[in-house]
Amino acid sequence: MPELPEVETVRQGVARWVAGRRIATVEVHHPRAIRRHLPGAEHFATVLVGRTVLDACRRGKYLWLPLDSGDAIVGHLGMSGQLLVQPAEAPDETHLRVRFTFDDDGPQLRFVDQRTFGGLAVSEGGAALPAEIAHIARDPMDPEFSDADFLAGLRRRRTEVKRALLDQTLISGVGNIYADEALWRARLHGARQTDTLTGPAVGRLLGHVRDVLGEAIKVGGTSFDALYVNVNGESGYFDRALNVYGREGLPCTRCGTPIRREPFMNRSSHSCPRCQPRPRVLGRRS
DNA sequence: CGTATTCCCTGGGGGC
DNA sequence: TGCCCCCAGGGAATAC
CATH class of the missing domain: 1.10.8.50 (Helicase, Ruva Protein; domain 3)
Incomplete structure (x- = not known):
């Protein structure tokens, strides 16, 4: 049940293991996992291939990964979502929903979510702060929280x-x-x-x-x-x-x-x- | 408009 | 042993 501490832990891990890497392929294994990405799975993959992940950021329980295109991958873990960094040879998880590979042939980024309350989407121009999550307040650990x-x-x-x-x-x-x-x-x-x-x-x-x-x-x-x-x-x-x-x-x-x-x-x-x-x-x- | 309720989803676990 | 129902819960959509 990811709340702020769990999402922050994931953010730190993604920043460490994924930032600076260029996406080679994107596989959507379950359409519900990208239901917030209205243009659909094919568009989701097309717009992300070749993009470099710059960082991993968090607003409340939402994550976003700014890209070199100025867009961002926005994600929410729902209550059973996981973002895993896994070697290519690791067997697919039962509830693997989205897989990203990188052109450095390093470990994959996998979105795994049993109950599919979570999901990913591309936010156009959302690198600084995705418009989709602008309504979310700052968290109490944020220095700018009032x-x-x-x-x-x-x-x-x-x-x-x-x-x-x-x-x-x-x-x-x-x-x-x-x-x-x-x-x-x-x-x-x-x-x-x-x-x-x-x-x-x-x-x-x-x-x-x-x-x-x-x-x-x-x-x-x-x-x-x-x-x-x-x-x-x-x-x-x-x-x-x-x-x-x-x-x-x-x-x-x-x-x-x-x-x-x-x-x-x-x-x-x-x-x-x-x-x-x-x-x-x-x-x-x- | 502000607040409250509904609904989405699946597997583990308890009761029978 | 197996089946059925409850339970977990974030947040968008809907109702009030």
Whole structure:
């Protein structure tokens, strides 16, 4: 389940292993993987062959690879997507969707995605920032992220704080897992109305969001090895560092109260009933 | 217009 | 053992 730390790990790997290389061939193995590229698979391949990848960049959970043509490859991993750097002789992955080869005959770049929520597209003239993702807010690790603007955005809204954390046009990179973890650290229930939060409380919440993302990025870096970019969210920190996510019924690491799981937008929210009491009346969900 | 819900997709796992 | 249904979840599209 790639959120900001996983996508950042992938970005670093692609920048290291793919930047500076010229694309030789492009194979689209599943049309759904490029459904956002409206001109279709043939155009996708044609426009990319011969182009040199200059870098790997990230906005929230989106990646883009600027090309020497001024265009960019835009990608989203969805929830099961991986970008792997693999030697040509490595057997095809079961869910291999797109393969790039390079004219240096070095390792291939492969987009692998079991559930095809993710995808790739070419953004015309998108090398600096693809127009397709211009609506995505900066992430809280970005030096240009504005805490004041975020606070103002929360104040303008009539919604719950967890919904706000997941709104990528307000703050990007945070998904269900890290939202739950940051709210636990901040001792806030996700159903708190955003306009009931004080400025200092929002500041503390942002601090916890940054802490949890930063800690995860550090561990995510270890999932690399010399030959391939691994986007394996389960390995590494997942089991060790989580305090609430996936821990229903297990004791809160702070107070020992069993962690609760509640339905939330067709998924789940995890929290400590004692550290994160439900808001009183306003904002209570039936 | 702003906010909330729906839908896309597949394999692992639990219940029966 | 096998089948069926639930579950995971980002974000665009749609509904309210």
